[in-house]
Amino acid sequence: MEKNTKMDNNEGPKRIVIKVGTNVMTNRDNRIVNTVLRKMVDQIAILYERGIMSVLVSSGSVIAGKEVLGSKVGIKDKIIRRQVFSAVGQPRMMRHYYNIFQDYGMRCAQVLATKRDFDPGKHRENMINCYEGLLSEGIIPIANEDDAVSLSMSTFTDNDELASLVAELTKADMLILLTDTDGLYNGHPDDENTERIAHVGTDEKVEHFIQESTKGEAEGRGGMKSKLNVAKEAARKNIPTYIANGNVDNMILDIVDGKEVGTKVSDD
Template sequence: MYKQRVVIKVGTNVMTNKDNRIVKPVLDHLVQQIAELYERNIMSVLVSSGSVIAGMEVMGESQITDKATRRQVYSAIGQPRMMRHYYNIFQDYGMKCAQVLATKRDFNPGNHRDNMINCYEGLLAEGVVPIANEDDAVSLTNSMFSDNDELASLVAELTKADKLIILTDTEGLFTGHPDDKDTEVIKNVSVDQNVEKYIKTIDKGEAEGRGGMGSKLNIAKQTASKNIPTYIANGKRKRVILDIVEGKSVGTKISV
């Protein structure tokens, strides 16, 4: 029986370089940490971005003008490519992974939600790491997540996780612009604390990605209010997941 469950969300900017290419060593370090948690009887659920970028790597420039359709096509092509990356890396560490696709409506009470719970519980009981992602091929309008942070939050609640870790390409929530020398990381935030004034909108050229710091903070507060401590941290930092699980002061912790 596993002692803890941790949901880990990794964003597109964590796993890509400045040319919007998937950086495999980043994925390897991510899986390495998940494998170490497994050895400690801590099971992980991975919510991974990257399918759109992976699809763009295969297709190159698309002639599709409609942004939503273009995203669907890129994601449909990129999903198996991302899973192949993960499958091979997990196999290197003697572990198994599985893909779990969902739309927002699947989390509504009913058979779909119950079936997802059964699937997650079955995979986790067998020591298989579920890799969750949005089913982009059919997920539009009302069935579409605002971003993968929202998906990660719903998965954390569904699996009764002990922690949600949102990995991005910054150290956490700052008191000002991350590039300013006097800026500091806010280590702890309570769900009723007004820190929205610190949010800065930065155009980082995230290709077809979604979700900025404002969205992350909002989702983190929602998740933390359900007694699931949530962390926003730099996914490119060495041992970031292990440090958080070990209780070290890394990134921004949002809790009740």
């Protein structure tokens, strides 16, 4: 597949970062769903033909590691267990992506990082050079945290934070955070009168809606609060950010095409 580098009157994004969460790519049995990954890659391939390059920030390595090892791991320490699952799961996830991208005649590459790699200095410069080199060759970078070596001081809050840092590093025109809800709501999604919030400004106080939507339920790593904080921070750096449902067909394309879906966080 040859890359079409032409853009219509220089309008629209030329480079986007897409983060896909575990809840999007797994089923009720907590296993990776290959068809979900394929639908996402299909959209990335369409954008590629339009001359829009994507960077994919993908969860799933720990789940993929559990698929391989099951309950046979006897390690009691939770941090070490996560490291082991991630180390085993990373090549499994990349095999999924490699095979799917290959079906589209495209190439992908894995880029692992810890939080300290984004600090000013040689590591950050190396990261920039790596991303720019891959993108210039039409290769889709797939970013993830290097769980196998990350320690408490160099661990991302979640992959939403990693995605925002990658978006800033690569000078992306847009950041898309794919989750299993349609965006931010002004109440609980199951309530009859609840509506999706289409747009949030960076200084707009909407955090109380998150409490209403969860109704006191515990929020895990990478929940809506984190997504909103990350989205506002990215938007302040002139990177419009969308929180949207990755289980909806063609969601990425709809966002890029300017359709009113998900929750857009920006100052425009």
